[in-house]
Amino acid sequence: MTSTLRYVSTRGKAPRLGFNDTLLAGLASDGGLYVPESWPSVRHAASELPFAERAAQIIAPFVGDEIAKSDLEAMCRAAYSTFRDPHVAPLRELGDNRWLLELFHGPTLAFKDIALQLVGRLFDHVLTARGERITVVGATSGDTGSAAIDGVKNCANVSMVILYPKGRISEVQRRQMTTVQSPNVHTVAIDGSFDDCQDLVKAMFNDRAFRDQHKLAAVNSINWARVLAQVVYYFTAIEQLGAADSAPVSFSVPTGNFGNVLSGWIARRIGANVGHLIVGSNANDILTRFFETQTMSATGVVPTLSPSMDIQVSSNFERLLFEMNDRDGDATAAQLTRFRESKRLSVDASTFGRWIRPVFRGQRCSDAETLAKIAAVHRDYGVLVDPHTAVGLVATEACAEPGEPVITLATAHPAKFADAVKKATGVVPELPAHLADLFERPERTELLPNDIAAVQRFVAGAVASR
Numbered sequence: 388m389t390s391t392l393r394y395v396s397t398r399g400k401a402p403r404l405g406f407n408d409t410l411l412a413g414l415a416s417d418g419g420l421y422v423p424e425s426w427p428s429v430r431h432a433a434s435e436l437p438f439a440e441r442a443a444q445i446i447a448p449f450v451g452d453e454i455a456k457s458d459l460e461a462m463c464r465a466a467y468s469t470f471r472d473p474h475v476a477p478l479r480e481l482g483d484n485r486w487l488l489e490l491f492h493g494p495t496l497a498f499k500d501i502a503l504q505l506v507g508r509l510f511d512h513v514l515t516a517r518g519e520r521i522t523v524v525g526a527t528s529g530d531t532g533s534a535a536i537d538g539v540k541n542c543a544n545v546s547m548v549i550l551y552p553k554g555r556i557s558e559v560q561r562r563q564m565t566t567v568q569s570p571n572v573h574t575v576a577i578d579g580s581f582d583d584c585q586d587l588v589k590a591m592f593n594d595r596a597f598r599d600q601h602k603l604a605a606v607n608s609i610n611w612a613r614v615l616a617q618v619v620y621y622f623t624a625i626e627q628l629g630a631a632d633s634a635p636v637s638f639s640v641p642t643g644n645f646g647n648v649l650s651g652w653i654a655r656r657i658g659a660n661v662g663h664l665i666v667g668s669n670a671n672d673i674l675t676r677f678f679e680t681q682t683m684s685a686t687g688v689v690p691t692l693s694p695s696m697d698i699q700v701s702s703n704f705e706r707l708l709f710e711m712n713d714r715d716g717d718a719t720a721a722q723l724t725r726f727r728e729s730k731r732l733s734v735d736a737s738t739f740g741r742w743i744r745p746v747f748r749g750q751r752c753s754d755a756e757t758l759a760k761i762a763a764v765h766r767d768y769g770v771l772v773d774p775h776t777a778v779g780l781v782a783t784e785a786c787a788e789p790g791e792p793v794i795t796l797a798t799a800h801p802a803k804f805a806d807a808v809k810k811a812t813g814v815v816p817e818l819p820a821h822l823a824d825l826f827e828r829p830e831r832t833e834l835l836p837n838d839i840a841a842v843q844r845f846v847a848g849a850v851a852s853r
């Protein structure tokens with residue numbers, strides 16, 4: 388008899404799905420997020436394996452029999468052959484008991500490549516088997532758009548339209564999207580803000596006829612497969628250190644939507660030798676305040692030097708909340724409804740003591756501290772780090788106990804945030820060779836007003852033209 392893991396919604400009202408439907412669904416129909424019905428256990432590898440092979444091993448129990456093992460292995464190999472470093476996610480020592488895990492060696496220089504290179508291939512595989520096509524629409528303020536585009540640029544069954552706010556993303560970020568020449572990929576500069584772009588995407592999804600006609604889909608950070616793919620590097624980092632059987636290794640994670648650090652929590656839950664999870668925040672410090680006060684209270688978003696973490700409410704936190712409620716979907720849904728109304732969510736002392744205190748630490752970091760950290764790391768180790776990584780390093784310093792081994796996740800290449808790095812160190816970080824001619828490549832983009840009818844006309848035309 389074959390068996391396969393099923394997925395349930397954190398709000399308890401959506402149908403249970405297998406892996407492939409969970410992959411394509413993104414958000415559950417009750418507004419919740421999908422999580423596995425039970426947690427499989429995964430052992431550390433006895434010796435270091437190639438990243439792609441290890442990825443397939445760790446991911447397989449979550450896929451069950453829905454994708455053949457050999458297909459999953461082939462997709463992992465293809466996804467991770469796009470990385471410039473043979474380790475895919477190499478460790479770099481940065482002082483006693485401190486390491487950086489470099490997650491930025493993928494095509495678009497941010498850690499999101501690790502998930503999206505695989506997710507694009509998973510989408511195409513499942514859609515080919517079903518003879519279906521989809522249209523992914525999304526809004527980006529920078530990193531997600533380019534990583535998503537690169538992940539699907541060779542997918543036969545996926546069209547993609549990414550909206551970005553005209554003049555409000557960096558030139559590197561824009562060019563990484565607009566110089567991709569694949570006919571299934573389209574970028575649109577909207578005459579408006581990032582919030583306007585998000586509202587346009589929401590309006591397209593809320594237009595049921597339009598959504599069904601074009602089979603709209605999303606690849607935002609709540610997608611289960613993205614969270615799952617990120618679990619892998621927590622295992623491989625510990626295996627690279629040879630620390631599977633020694634003292635637990637803690638991780639410091641520059642955090643926005645809580646996707647990356649949730650993957651660390653899952654790695655710990657299923658058997659990785661993970662100690663503490665240190666959550667680094669910039670001035671948007673809702674999580675740090677939660678760890679201090681047991682209460683989450685939402686405020687406005689402040690722009691910072693680490694823009695990929697400028698987030699008001701971390702959407703993936705809902706998956707942890709579901710666990711904290713002993714997997715009671717009704718209780719989780721009610722708690723989130725109250726949070727939406729009152730902008731406050733409190734956790735009682737015993738729940739906090741059981742789920743949060745033993746695992747999580749949190750620290751906020753100002754822009755001034757971020758710049759000082761970039762300068763200090765350059766001075767002390769000759770290493771350039773991007774502002775997001777610097778937030779993680781500040782949090783490591785504040786939260787690590789004496790002698791505790793800590794790996795800080797380096798989530799972006801310094802050249803992606805060259806202005807901040809130059810301001811801190813006087814050095815302009817160089818783009819890697821594959822992007823050295825980025826500024827000479829022809830751009831292809833569309834400019835549209837902040838108008839839903841115009842955007843829908845464009846999406847319909849883009850889908851028809853493929």
Ligand SMILES: *Cc1c(COP(=O)(O)O)cnc(C)c1O
Pocket residue numbers: 497498499530531608641642643644645646647648695696775798799
């Ligand atoms: C997306 C992103 C983050 C935040 O990751 P989450 O999974 O949203 O917490 C941090 N750093 C960089 C460079 C990013 O692109």
